[in-house]
Amino acid sequence: MTKVKPPVSxxxxxxxxxxxxxxxxxxxxxxxxxxxxxxxxLPGETAKVKVIKVKKNFGFGKLIxxxxxxxxxxxxxxxxxxxxxxxxxxxxxxxxxxxxxxxxVRDNLRKIAHLDNVPVRNVIGMEDPWRYRNxxxxxxxxxxGEIVTGFxxxxxxxxxxxDTCPITDEQNDRMVEAVRRLAEDxxxxxxxxxxxxxxxxxxxxxxxxxxxxxxxxLVTRTEKLPYKEKIVADLRKAxxxxxxxxxxxxxxxxxxxxxxxxITLWGEDHIYDMIGDIKFKISAKxxxxxxxxxxxxxxxxxxxxxxxxxxxxxxxxxxxxGTISLFLAQxxxxxxxxxxxxEAITDAKVNAQLNKxxxxxxxxxxxxxxxxxxxxQGLRPDVIVVDPPRKGCDETxxxxxxxxxxxxxxxVSCNPSTLARDINILKEGSYEMKEVQPVDMFPQTTHVxxxxxxxxxxxxxxxx
Ligand code: SAH
Numbered sequence: 001m002t003k004v005k006p007p008v009s010x011x012x013x014x015x016x017x018x019x020x021x022x023x024x025x026x027x028x029x030x031x032x033x034x035x036x037x038x039x040x041x042l043p044g045e046t047a048k049v050k051v052i053k054v055k056k057n058f059g060f061g062k063l064i065x066x067x068x069x070x071x072x073x074x075x076x077x078x079x080x081x082x083x084x085x086x087x088x089x090x091x092x093x094x095x096x097x098x099x100x101x102x103x104x105v106r107d108n109l110r111k112i113a114h115l116d117n118v119p120v121r122n123v124i125g126m127e128d129p130w131r132y133r134n135x136x137x138x139x140x141x142x143x144x145g146e147i148v149t150g151f152x153x154x155x156x157x158x159x160x161x162x163d164t165c166p167i168t169d170e171q172n173d174r175m176v177e178a179v180r181r182l183a184e185d186x187x188x189x190x191x192x193x194x195x196x197x198x199x200x201x202x203x204x205x206x207x208x209x210x211x212x213x214x215x216x217x218l219v220t221r222t223e224k225l226p227y228k229e230k231i232v233a234d235l236r237k238a239x240x241x242x243x244x245x246x247x248x249x250x251x252x253x254x255x256x257x258x259x260x261x262x263i264t265l266w267g268e269d270h271i272y273d274m275i276g277d278i279k280f281k282i283s284a285k286x287x288x289x290x291x292x293x294x295x296x297x298x299x300x301x302x303x304x305x306x307x308x309x310x311x312x313x314x315x316x317x318x319x320x321x322g323t324i325s326l327f328l329a330q331x332x333x334x335x336x337x338x339x340x341x342x343e344a345i346t347d348a349k350v351n352a353q354l355n356k357x358x359x360x361x362x363x364x365x366x367x368x369x370x371x372x373x374x375x376x377q378g379l380r381p382d383v384i385v386v387d388p389p390r391k392g393c394d395e396t397x398x399x400x401x402x403x404x405x406x407x408x409x410x411x412v413s414c415n416p417s418t419l420a421r422d423i424n425i426l427k428e429g430s431y432e433m434k435e436v437q438p439v440d441m442f443p444q445t446t447h448v449x450x451x452x453x454x455x456x457x458x459x460x461x462x463x464x
Contacts, residue, residue: 007032008059016061017046023104025088025446027063033272036061036439040082040091065216077130078166083263087167087444098440100138101448105416105438112420113427115451119435129443132291133168134304137204137257138176140183149180149203157193158204163319167444171239172205175216175229178238179203179231186227196253199225204248204257207284215244215271217284219257223249232266246284258285277298278326278355286347288339291441298326298412298451300438302385305410305437305453308332312382315374315406317367317397320447322348322360324385324412326380327402328359337362338370339393354360368394375400385410392418395425402429414441416448423452 006016008031016029018041028228029049038049038061038236046068051062064401066073070225076090078081089097102123109115124286126132138149141159148161166172178205183190189198202219216235225231225247231244245266250259262269262284270283275296282288302324308331319337321344337360339345348362361457363370367386384406386393392415401409402425404433409431412438413419423433431454 006054006056007034008036008054008440009052009307010054012051012065013062013064014049014051015067016041016044016049016277018043021100022438023446025092025100034058038248041066042073042092042096044070045073051334079148080160080162082162083153084151084162086151088446090444094125094129094443097129097443100446101438104448105419105436105450108416109423109433109436110421112432113418113423115427115433118433120169121435121437123438123440124301125292125440126294126443131442132170132443133165133172134209134292135167135206135288135290136168136172136176137202137237138438140180140190140200142192142198142389147180147184147190147200149176154388167267169207171207171208171214175205175214175235175239175242176203178235179216179218180242182227182231182234186230188226196221199379202257204284204424206284206288208271208282210274211272212241213244213271213273214239214242215241215282217246217248217258217262218265219250219259219446221249221251222228223247223261223263226331227440228265236266237313242267243271248284275293275325278323278351279328279444280321280351281347281354283343283347285343287341287344289323289441294441294449295358297322298441299324299448299449301326301437301439302410302412303331305408305451306331306385307408310388311325313379315369315371315381315384317384317386317393318388318414319348319362320344321388322362323353324349324387325356325360326361328383328385328404329357332383333359335360336374338365338367339363342365364419368397368400370402371397371404375404381406383408383410386413388418390415390418393422398425398429400423402426402431405456407456409424411454412449413452413454414447414449416450418451419452426447426454431455431459433453 018027018029020028026037047066049065053060071201072093150160150162191201204217206215233249249261314332316337319339325337345364434453436452441449
């Protein structure tokens with residue numbers, strides 16, 4: 001075989017026309033069939049590009065100057081967009097972002113699950129795709145003798161000093177700023193990752209969109225924290241709706257943000273929020289969806305796909321603090337939830353009581369093991385809902401579901417490629433994919449969330 005040399009060399013500047021977009025939001029342009037990936041370039045654009053990495057079959061470039069712009073290119077509203085690792089696609093109009101996400105779901109279903117004709121609905125977007133995040137965890141550091149708070153630079157641990165993050169709830173932003181100023185005023189040392197010295201490591205803030213409850217957590221390296229009374233008094237004065245002021249002690253040299261010890265400096269150790277009619281208790285460590293407005297739309301869709309009449313037995317696998325389970329319980333006879341984190345199940349049980357829901361039961365364990373056990377016990381649910389992490393469902397769980405023959409499976413996914421892989425297996429097991437509804441939970445980022453409805457084909461249901 002003759003070795004084909006890539007048609008570009010490192011550090012060369014070329015003119016490139018872009019035809020496609022990767023799932024990470026990079027533009028793709030080709031030089032004699034050789035693809036170059038260029039962050040922030042958009043399809044339809046022509047630009048000067050500096051080649052920065054050349055591999056055998058593809059390379060990477062850096063955008064130098066755009067000569068012809070895509071009309072969907074917009075000026076990113078955030079000052080630090082090009083440095084920060086938080087958002088990836090602020091340079092696209094929101095409409096373009098939604099189309100990109102719909103295409104990503106469609107492409108994955110086509111390529112991995114060989115489904116060409118399944119309806120992938122238009123992505124349910126936000127009316128205002130900014131200021132949606134109800135939680136921030138901001139690292140604290142020092143620069144020129146001053147305390148800085150911000151996000152990490154892409155692929156690094158250098159903190160980018162920022163005053164505001166436009167996808168974060170404004171109140172949470174202001175709270176971070178208030179804590180930073182207080183730390184400056186009273187002289188709390190910022191933490192230094194390198195030397196493992198200093199005190200204040202992170203500031204975490206959470207708010208309840210519906211309740212307006214506010215929680216702030218000062219994550220410190222030591223239990224000793226000076227001026228606690230002043231911190232509490234000042235924060236309460238500036239934020240009359242604060243319900244929970246906590247200190248979390250993390251003594252370890254680690255990337256994990258929260259340590260094991262929580263100290264309530266003032267108020268409760270939790271806040272509440274509502275999704276629809278259901279109230280949730282949220283602790284500092286609980287997993288809770290970060291975009292409450294879109295969560296409601298996602299859960300409504302999952303409920304619609306479950307198509308409950310009140311007589312069904314339902315399993316909610318990977319249930320977290322029971323959010324989807326309790327949503328389903330309002331319309332089902334009985335819901336069983338399973339989740340691997342014990343604290344989440346404790347919260348799920350509390351949340352059921354809080355809402356006077358007595359037809360939901362929660363189990364701690366790996367969903368794949370518990371599902372197998374339920375199957376062996378003879379449990380035959382009418383509907384199964386799964387909401388796995390990015391890596392998707394364990395194959396054992398998919399096989400167990402197939403054998404349990406629920407009439408409908410509702411698959412909530414935060415990763416279209418594992419969704420498509422898992423659908424492939426369910427397809428073999430007589431499940432037919434009816435439709436997919438993507439929901440934009442994370443505007444300005446490349447994350448894609450989707451909910452899919454699968455139904456058992458009639459023949460196989462009848463042959464039981
Ligand atoms: N449905 C919930 C949580 C979804 S996030 C909500 O919408 O809020 C996915 C959840 O799966 C996490 O809570 C995670 O702890 C849990 N998880 C991860 N692996 C698991 C496994 N093997 N078995 C059960 N739960 C698991």
